[in-house]
Amino acid sequence: MKCVKLKGEKELVVSEMPEPIKKDGELIVEVKKAGICGSDIHNWFLGKPEGLVLGHEFCGIVVDAGNTNFKVGDRVTSLPISPCGNCQACQTGNLQYCRQTWADALGLSLTRLGALAPKIRVRSDMTLKVPDNISDEEVAMVEPTAVGLHAINLADIKIGDKVLVIGAGIIGLVSAMFAKKAGASLVAISETNMARAKKAIDLGDVDKYYDATSSNIMQEVMSDTKDGFDVIIECCGNEKAVSSALTLVKPGGTVVLVGVATKAITVPMTIAVTNELTLKGAIAYTKKDFKTCINLMVNKEIDVLKFVSDVVSLNEVQKAYERLTSGTDDAIKILVDPNKA
Numbered sequence: 001m002k003c004v005k006l007k008g009e010k011e012l013v014v015s016e017m018p019e020p021i022k023k024d025g026e027l028i029v030e031v032k033k034a035g036i037c038g039s040d041i042h043n044w045f046l047g048k049p050e051g052l053v054l055g056h057e058f059c060g061i062v063v064d065a066g067n068t069n070f071k072v073g074d075r076v077t078s079l080p081i082s083p084c085g086n087c088q089a090c091q092t093g094n095l096q097y098c099r100q101t102w103a104d105a106l107g108l109s110l111t112r113l114g115a116l117a118p119k120i121r122v123r124s125d126m127t128l129k130v131p132d133n134i135s136d137e138e139v140a141m142v143e144p145t146a147v148g149l150h151a152i153n154l155a156d157i158k159i160g161d162k163v164l165v166i167g168a169g170i171i172g173l174v175s176a177m178f179a180k181k182a183g184a185s186l187v188a189i190s191e192t193n194m195a196r197a198k199k200a201i202d203l204g205d206v207d208k209y210y211d212a213t214s215s216n217i218m219q220e221v222m223s224d225t226k227d228g229f230d231v232i233i234e235c236c237g238n239e240k241a242v243s244s245a246l247t248l249v250k251p252g253g254t255v256v257l258v259g260v261a262t263k264a265i266t267v268p269m270t271i272a273v274t275n276e277l278t279l280k281g282a283i284a285y286t287k288k289d290f291k292t293c294i295n296l297m298v299n300k301e302i303d304v305l306k307f308v309s310d311v312v313s314l315n316e317v318q319k320a321y322e323r324l325t326s327g328t329d330d331a332i333k334i335l336v337d338p339n340k341a
């Protein structure tokens with residue numbers, strides 16, 4: 001079957017692969033829609049691992065349910081992770097802490113190829129059946145939405161807090177949406193891409209944006225907040241963004257680190273010491289976070305379709321990656337339909 005594979009630095013190719021063969025307790029799912037994620041973009045820049053089929057966010061239909069409790073025709077999504085099920089983390093519902101969780105992750109490991117293909121093999125115990133009244137596009141958005149929810153729950157925002165989100169990609173914008181819901185009185189973003197920054201305002205959850213490349217950002221923030229932001233959600237994962245999080249948060253404030261740096265970075269840690277900052281990492285989600293996001297979509301309490309900028313075919317995926325990394329395009333989330341001609 002046709003798929004998209006990582007070939008080298010910034011290079012994806014349309015290629016052939018064998019149909020997936022399921023193991024015990026697994027399902028074969030036909031992919032309806034798959035998302036392109038900022039984490040995939042890190043792999044794309046590195047060009048590694050070669051041969052990886054990306055795509056860990058999806059909506060699909062079960063076409064082989066094997067000996068599981070699912071039925072052929074069930075519409076589903078899955079947590080892409082691969083927890084062991086036995087360790088203390090797994091047994092307390094914190095699948096994201098399991099040491100095995102990324103070893104065999106969907107679309108993030110060579111052992112379980114991802115959703116930039118017509119069919120995938122997923123674990124039934126990581127799979128959730130989704131209600132009919134949410135669209136395939138919404139279902140494909142559950143995973144990144146759950147990342148933002150998890151981060152905002154860790155941020156412990158108080159009513160009236162001033163919150164800055166650094167980076168207005170999908171993770172930043174979903175975090176901004178939940179920060180507003182959590183009671184923040186000011187939700188600002190900082191961005192290097194002005195097209196995305198302006199779009200963030202139009203989408204309705206963000207009150208103000210800062211140009212991250214401006215030399216005046218510190219003065220502007222101090223005049224808007226008096227002494228810095230109460231909470232900062234860092235959603236880029238690069239040195240400049242993490243450093244600005246440490247400098248723009250108020251003394252005693254909280255920084256939640258969601259962005260994933262792919263190499264060691266140097267940041268002014270002394271500020272964290274002298275200002276007694278709380279630094280928290282946020283990784284992935286729990287199954288409960290996934291279920292909460294599905295329920296919020298079902299009950300129309302959140303609109304995630306506003307973040308979907310385009311739906312493309314497998315042949316158009318390379319171009320979509322170029323668009324998402326141009327630094328000037330306002331696209332936020334691009335979905336892939338493997339059945340689109």
Ligand SMILES: NC(=O)c1ccc[n+]([C@@H]2O[C@H](COP(=O)([O-])OP(=O)(O)OC[C@H]3O[C@@H](n4cnc5c(N)ncnc54)[C@H](O)[C@@H]3O)[C@@H](O)[C@H]2O)c1
Pocket residue numbers: 037038039040041042147166167168169170171172190191192193196212235236237238240241257258259260261282283284285324327
């Ligand atoms: N912790 C987790 O569980 C988790 C899950 C998913 C994604 N991520 C990570 O979160 C990050 C964001 O993901 P995304 O899908 O939104 O990615 P994205 O690439 O679409 O968005 C990142 C945004 O940050 C902006 N940016 C870059 N440098 C900046 C700076 N110095 N100041 C302000 N803005 C800057 C970019 O212009 C871009 O719009 C990535 O690092 C990704 O790997 C983490």
Ligand SMILES: [Zn+2]
Pocket residue numbers: 037038039056057143144
């Ligand atoms: Zn993702």
Ligand SMILES: [Zn+2]
Pocket residue numbers: 083084085086087088089090098099100
């Ligand atoms: Zn485990």
